[in-house]
Amino acid sequence: MITLIVLAGALSACTATPPATPPATPPAIPPTVDPVPFETAAAAEPDRILIGAETTDVVDEDGTVLLSLRYFENGDEAVTAAINILGEPQGTHHQDGSSHYPEMDGTSWGGFDIVVNRYSSEAMPTGEARWYKPAYSVQATAASTDGGIAIASVDEIRVGDAFDVAAEDQDTNRVHFDDAFGTRSVALDLPTSFPGIIADAGMELPYGVIAVSDQGSIDITRIVAPKFLFSLT
DSSP states (O other), X not given: XXXXXXXXXXXXXXXXXXXXXXOOOOOOOOOOOOXXXXXXXXXXXXXXXXXXXXXEEEEOTTOOEEEEEETTSOHHHHHHHHHHHHOSOSEEEEXXXXXXXXXXXXXXXXXXXXXXXXOOTTTOOOTTHHHHSOSEEEEESSSBOTTOOEEEETTOOOTTSBHHHHHTTSOGGGEEEETTTTEEEEEEEOOSSSOSEEEETTEEEEEEEEEEEOTTOSBOOEEEEEXXXXXXX
């Protein structure tokens, strides 16, 4: 019995306290790396201005429409939208109204103008009349803007092209010669969603994109839209 007690005590004395568990090694922190920005496609650049009977479109080199200007919508908003696409204009001009046309404010990008019509409250067009009295019109006086954006009618006629070539395939009622002022004009494009030729005092009046050759020139000097083939405005 004594021996057992001694052995038990010895065993008890020899029992070792387990060592403390060392703290876990913290995970390595990766070095800081600046994030790589996502690649973004470059913003589409305007390549051409195409003048049509109902809208003028600004398109990129693939033909995607970046801006569509509808002539019976707000003129000042059209100018603002054009500035966002074409950049700052080269100048502005103002013309007082008369018995033949309303007060007008023009904005020019050098070769391309937007002219806003300021109708009086009495002359403000409504309904179908607004198609023939647009909120604004556009005009090309060169084949490109000062910024190098090409300008053409929707059928690719440009300022500087020969007038006779532009007029040779047109119906006779779409070509006009003004003996008083020595100008010639031809309707290049007519609207499709409303009548492009209307009768006034027994005379057919084509309305849409009009190319003009001023006195003394054999070439097209201006392209205007929308406009009647021959009128004082």
